Amino acid sequence: MTTVYEPWNETRGAEIIAEHANQEGATLVILHALQDAFGYVPEAAIPMVAKALNLSRAEVHGVFTFYHDFRHKPAGRHVLKLCRAEACQAAGGDALVARAETKLGVSLGSTTPDERVTLEPIYCLGLCATAPSAMLDGRLIGRLDQKRLDALVAEAQR
């Protein structure tokens, strides 16, 4: 699954914000919609959201930065998230993270120079019973081992 995002555009951003501004608890909904459209939440959109919802910039910024799922800059074409929470660490997740970092040549939280793959930590996917777990572009993977990880990395690099 390759996701193609549209480039940031103020008019388009304003449209997205207006579309959801009348909803109850619209901040999160709008931030999600912006990220779905542009692949990240552009800095310029924060004051626009604040104005539309009659909130301070600080309030919107606070929500935006509280949830690590919201991006400050575009991600690679594929996003591989490796779980770093307790159950996955106990099941050998650390070694798999190190392996993924070596294979991709980037550390957790970064994107490969060719912008194909973003490698990210995630803190619990609720798949503790089949730890270690991962997520590739929204697809869940449990019982991760070296072989499965290598296949995931290869898939993400395609």
Next chain:
Amino acid sequence: MSMRVYVSRDAGAVAVGADEVAQALERAAATRGVAIEIVRTGSRGMYWLEPLVEVATPQGRIAFGPVAEADVPSLLDALANNTPHLLRLGATDEIPG
């Protein structure tokens, strides 16, 4: 009468290959000309046994797990010939959860 098989579509089961197993069951049954009805159900929560494949029999559901895609042909053989299978767990309801 078609064979009725239950495969979980719970996120925890799908994460360990339940979709691939369901597809493999469908393909293998078609190749053998066996009528099969695959019911995508919820998980019983026994994640160490997922992907769990349950087969409806007059004596109740018989469970197999954890089933990999590659196990599907031998599983269908065992069902067709009523022979033992390494992944056969017996009646699902009697598995200590």
